[in-house]
Amino acid sequence: GLMGVQLASHLAKCNIICADIDDQKLNTAKELGATHIVNTKESDASQKIMSICNEKGVDSIVDFVNAPPTVKLDLSVVRKRGNIILVGLFGGSVELPLVSVPLKAITIQGAYTGNYTDMVELIELAKKGVINPIVSKHYTLDEATHALDDLKNRKILGRAVINP
Incomplete structure (x- = not known):
């Protein structure tokens, strides 16, 4: 997740909302380029995220945990025609109201590994100091x-x- 924040802040000039249950990770994410941080242990986390997005929802979500609570949050804050990319391998099951997918026209995609070209680009970004492990x-x-x-x-x- 923290590497993802660094990549996003380098590649995209947009709001980067980092959501987590750990304040230390959230503070580190802020230092690395997250424009907003939200602790998901707070009961109003989804409302805070929606407020950041002018009540329209998040354009794209990259979920590095992919556990039932995080996916449930993803589905509650993704905007119409938004994207959810599930990267993490935590696993589990989540109830998905199927009608929400076509009504919101959302895309849900899985991603686990990149390819050789991706790796070469990441190594170059690390060499330049753009991303730091x-x-x-x-x-x-x-x-x-x-x-x-x-x-x-x-x-x-x-x-x-x-x-x-």
């Missing part, structure tokens, strides 16, 4: 189990690196 912790190979525990307990911001 967020590595919050380093572990030795012996600490790999601890790294997984930290990941499970949401103690890692961005990525962690395990060195042999």
Whole structure:
């Protein structure tokens, strides 16, 4: 998600709304280019997002979590003829009122990997300093189990690196 914020702020001159349950991640997203941040633990999160969008809804949503609560939020704030791209692999099921898809004429797309050309472009952006990986912790190979525990307990911001 944080890498996505960096890419979006470089590629598109638009509002970038970052929604998350973690204030530290939200503050980092703001530093990296998010124009608005919304904590989804707050009961009025969807109303805040709609307010940012002049009550019309979000043009395009990239969901890096893809869990039932995030997809439910996506569906509630996407504008008519908007796009939802599901990237995350969290999974689960969500009830989808099927009539909302044609009535709102929304597009829902899955994305998981890019291609060679995408990778070359990303490496060039990293070389130029346009995007910077967020590595919050380093572990030795012996600490790999601890790294997984930290990941499970949401103690890692961005990525962690395990060195042999």
